[in-house]
Amino acid sequence: MTENVNRLGNWLITGEVRWRRNRQVAAIYRGLRTILPLIVLGTFAEFINQAWLEPNGYYYQTLHVARWMLQRVRVQEAVLLLQNGTLGLAAIGLAFVISHDLVATATPVTNDQMAAGFTAVLGFELININPLTLAVGKPVQWLAMDLGLHGLPVGVLIGLLVGNVYRWIVLRWRQPANQLLRPMTLSLSGMVLMGLTGMLWLLRQPFSIRAAFNTLIRWPLQLSNDVWRLLDFSALNGWFTWLGVLGPIPTTPNQTQAQAENLAAAIQHSGWHLPHPLTVQSVIQTYASMGGPGMTLGLVLAIFLVRHNAEQRQIGWLTLISTLGNFNAPLLLGLPVVLSPILGIPLLLAPLATILVSSGFLAAHWIPAAAYPLAVGTPGPLIGYLGTSGALTPLLLAALDLALSTAIYYPFVKWASLAQARAEEEAQAHATI
Incomplete structure (x- = not known):
């Protein structure tokens, strides 16, 4: 594609192309494209819920939704389920895809790629456990503070961390005859390390990325x-x-x-x-x-x-x-x-x-x-x-x-x-x- 572009435009285009060549950035972009259907569907559900089904919503008030919508509460429950399910999965999926993609550029072995992805998912899960529910005999509860849109930066960071570490080891560990040995060893080691990291995270009182952002931006x-x-x-x-x-x-x-x-x-x-x-x-x-x-x-x-x-x-x-x-x-x-x-x-x-x-x-x-x-x-x-x-x-x-x-x-x-x-x-x- 050829088009007349001024000097500033050419400089920015060249910089953007170089930026996209970076392995880390390319993995993030592919991850965002993979989870885009979840983001579109979840955001649309959030828009329907807040604008149409909540009493303080614009269309709820202007179109008098309460007068003509039957079973509004049940409809809202279904919309909320769709919203939380899609947006909650998006951050976890992003961590999986980025880690999987980084390892895929180093080895064609599917077991390695999947092991890296699931290790990243485990890491994401472990920092979203409610520490007050870890007592013996109590059901474990998950925190929503880093799920959904607020958790996307966390998913990116965990995906990059796990993917790059796994990739570094793969490039230095020659594939053995048994293709299950390396993925099994690395995934188990990674899961133990993630468990220890999650424990330290919980002991230091976990915080939300969004809460930290709000504190900084308000000053x-x-x-x-x-x-x-x-x-x-x-x-x-x-x-x-x-x-x-x-x-x-x-x-x-x-x-x-x-x-x-x-x-x-x-x-x-x-x-x-x-x-x-x-x-x-x-x-x-x-x-x-x-x-x-x-x-x-x-x-x-x-x-x-x-x-x-x-x-x-x-x-x-x-x-x-x-x-x-x-x-x-x-x-x-x-x-x-x-x-x-x-x-x-x-x-x-x-x-x-x-x-x-x-x-x-x-x-x-x-x-x-x-x-x-x-x-x-x-x-x-x-x-x-x-x-x-x-x-x-x-x-x-x-x-x-x-x-x-x-x-x-x-x-x-x-x-x-x-x-x-x-x-x-x-x-x-x-x-x-």
Whole structure:
């Protein structure tokens, strides 16, 4: 595929191709593609549950679901089962696939590949046991803190650790005549080591990756509400999202208090003069998170504008509904945006640009700040309109921010498409040698 690209684009495309050649990155990407059906189905189930079946859901309230849906509780139980089953399996499956893939590049022996994968699964399981249930005579219970989307970074780390160690040993241990000897020895040794590691993990009070992320990312918001704190928060959130730490935007007690004071002022006083116009709710959640963290609704629109990559458009259509409701995990993992040097740049830049624009409009009092809390699943462009009780100017600002984010994403989406095509051409050429 040939296309005129400027110097920056060529530099980024070359860097992306080199990045994809890395064995570790290639294993992670293949793992993400393998678990993508689980992520799509689980995220869609989560969207249905929170937006349609929960009383605080947008479609539950606007379409009056309680009036016409029969056996809503039973339907919700089935949806929750599907959600937890698919997303819970995704992190475990990711650890298995990455470890299996790394060993597969070193040996064609299936027993070695499967043993490495199952050793990684065991390691993931052992750090998700509730230590309080390990007493004799009690049934063992599993913790959900690192399952689902929150556990994907843990799955990546365990898969890389087990896969690389197993691969290193395989390359130095000549395959014996009995093909069961090496996988049996390594898997048993690995399982014992994982058991000891899990015991030490439990003795040191296990923690959630998501909890650690929330603690770190909240620190810019501990001080006053101003645009610089919001920019720091957005940059940190974008960086962690690029690393694969996915989930809703966290908040802090002082942010919650500021939102409560804004709501009280909007209800009790006329004129819509809010004491805290620049908060996470009024700026980031309203104007810089359409489609979820990273302003990814602009990414979807950019995908549809870049017409020469059918695979990107398929991912766009597949994730459009959930992204419109601000559930963007399938989009971030399907392209992928996670760990992509090219797409990581607009993932950071698009929210920062929309925060600056929106904060300027709010500071100049050209638009009212959103004060009303909104239902889960509210389409991103409508949040400002509904959060100000129907003011039109926030709707116009939302359209401006969406156009700005789409313009920022567009060249990077095109370059990512060209990098993918070049990487596939290199892989085909290497396969024919």
